[in-house]
Amino acid sequence: MDFAYNDEQQEIIKVVRDLVEKEIIPYASEMDEKGKLHDGLLEKLAAQGLLGVAIPEEYGGAGLDAATIAAIYEELGKGCAGVATTVAANALASYPVIIAGNDDQKTRYFDIINQDKLAAFALTEPGTGSDAGSVSTRAQKTEDGKGYVLNGTKCFITNGALAEVFVVFANARKSGGVRGLTAFIVRKGAQGFTIGKEENKMGIRASNTTELVFQDCYVPMENRLGREGQGFRIAMNTLDAARPFVGAVSVGIAEAAFRACCEYAKVRVQFGKPIASFEMVQGMIADMAMQIEGARLLVQRACWMKDQGMEFSREAAIAKCNASDVAMNVTVNAVQVMGGYGYIKEYPVEKYMRDAKIMQIYEGTNQIQRLVIANKTLY
Ligand SMILES: Cc1cc2nc3c(=O)[nH]c(=O)nc-3n(C[C@H](O)[C@H](O)[C@H](O)COP(=O)(O)OP(=O)(O)OC[C@H]3O[C@@H](n4cnc5c(N)ncnc54)[C@H](O)[C@@H]3O)c2cc1C
Numbered sequence: 001m002d003f004a005y006n007d008e009q010q011e012i013i014k015v016v017r018d019l020v021e022k023e024i025i026p027y028a029s030e031m032d033e034k035g036k037l038h039d040g041l042l043e044k045l046a047a048q049g050l051l052g053v054a055i056p057e058e059y060g061g062a063g064l065d066a067a068t069i070a071a072i073y074e075e076l077g078k079g080c081a082g083v084a085t086t087v088a089a090n091a092l093a094s095y096p097v098i099i100a101g102n103d104d105q106k107t108r109y110f111d112i113i114n115q116d117k118l119a120a121f122a123l124t125e126p127g128t129g130s131d132a133g134s135v136s137t138r139a140q141k142t143e144d145g146k147g148y149v150l151n152g153t154k155c156f157i158t159n160g161a162l163a164e165v166f167v168v169f170a171n172a173r174k175s176g177g178v179r180g181l182t183a184f185i186v187r188k189g190a191q192g193f194t195i196g197k198e199e200n201k202m203g204i205r206a207s208n209t210t211e212l213v214f215q216d217c218y219v220p221m222e223n224r225l226g227r228e229g230q231g232f233r234i235a236m237n238t239l240d241a242a243r244p245f246v247g248a249v250s251v252g253i254a255e256a257a258f259r260a261c262c263e264y265a266k267v268r269v270q271f272g273k274p275i276a277s278f279e280m281v282q283g284m285i286a287d288m289a290m291q292i293e294g295a296r297l298l299v300q301r302a303c304w305m306k307d308q309g310m311e312f313s314r315e316a317a318i319a320k321c322n323a324s325d326v327a328m329n330v331t332v333n334a335v336q337v338m339g340g341y342g343y344i345k346e347y348p349v350e351k352y353m354r355d356a357k358i359m360q361i362y363e364g365t366n367q368i369q370r371l372v373i374a375n376k377t378l379y
Pocket residue numbers: 089120121122123124128129130131155156157158159201204209358361362363364365366367368371
């Protein structure tokens with residue numbers, strides 16, 4: 001067992017940390033306020049290859065293992081979870097193609113991302129959240145059998161208005177149900193495909209979240225991923241692969257909040273002493289430290305299991321659920337340690353608290369993670 005990052009990982013972490021310090025942290029508050037990425041940031045992230053970390057090397061990507069990707073996302077999470085979400089959505093949208101794409105699809109899809117473009121994963125709908133099998137966007141096969149026509153609306157899609165390419169889940173069976181769920185690659189600008197409402201969010205405000213509207217949108221057969229009806233398995237395997245990364249971003253948020261409140265506690269004086277000397281404050285600091293260390297280890301363990309080719313679905317759910325609960329708890333307590341100042345936007349911790357909340361919700365809520373963990377444990 002080795003708890004240290006190897007030389008290559010350390011080098012990558014250093015590069016990302018540098019980028020985070022110079023290009024993300026100085027603009028994090030402004031991005032949060034304006035609800036969009038800082039101009040030019042996407043190009044800088046792309047220049048470091050961060051949009052293609054999950055893409056296999058043979059298709060022009062970085063082909064990094066999960067443990068290294070998690071280390072990168074933790075660093076991004078320390079800087080701004082909205083930026084981390086934007087970048088991580090590219091990995092989320094890459095996995096369906098890695099899992100089910102043929103050689104031609106991989107070449108075409110990854111060529112687009114390799115040209116510094118964003119991608120999006122579109123599963124959720126207004127009436128379909130946790131119950132992913134109930135997707136009602138319809139994919140009707142054309143009479144000549146050469147393609148499908150999509151009709152329906154997706155909601156809460158990260159990178160919706162920014163992505164060049166989308167993986168969209170739709171139901172090929174009129175009667176609906178899990179067995180009809182099918183995955184498709186859709187290009188931005190396809191006829192009948194428009195971007196709908198942009199959401200105004202509590203946190204991760206630098207990231208873009210929109211509706212996607214399909215009205216008689218034709219998708220050629222060569223853009224169907226896997227077989228008809230394989231979509232549910234593709235979606236679940238994708239979420240398994242990506243969940244430890246939500247955990248990694250959560251660890252990053254928690255670590256940033258932890259450091260900020262520790263620094264503050266050492267200099268804030270009340271009753272003639274730094275508040276760091278009060279045992280109740282120390283108790284909060286110690287709890288945060290334990291929780292963050294544990295969360296990081298569980299994230300790295302899930303990634304290690306994936307990298308070893310082991311079954312890791314249960315551990316991915318544990319990593320995501322635990323780390324996001326830790327991020328929420330730590331950020332709430334970081335605000336507490338900083339008192340009234342923690343509540344004020346001049347300090348970064350209230351943003352960390354708002355950003356942490358989504359980690360318990362997206363890519364499967366933490367109630368759904370607990371269902372997965374219990375089911376995998378009991379049966
Ligand atoms: C900012 C943001 C970005 C997102 N990005 C994407 C994206 O890129 N792509 C995408 O496809 N989706 C995305 N989502 C959607 C996200 O994954 C869903 O919001 C999430 O899965 C929950 O679905 P829901 O919101 O419909 O909640 P619901 O499923 O309606 O759940 C509501 C509540 O009921 C609970 N609940 C539901 N079922 C059960 C059950 N069986 N047992 C116990 N409790 C249950 C839930 O845990 C939750 O507390 C995003 C959402 C947000 C807010």
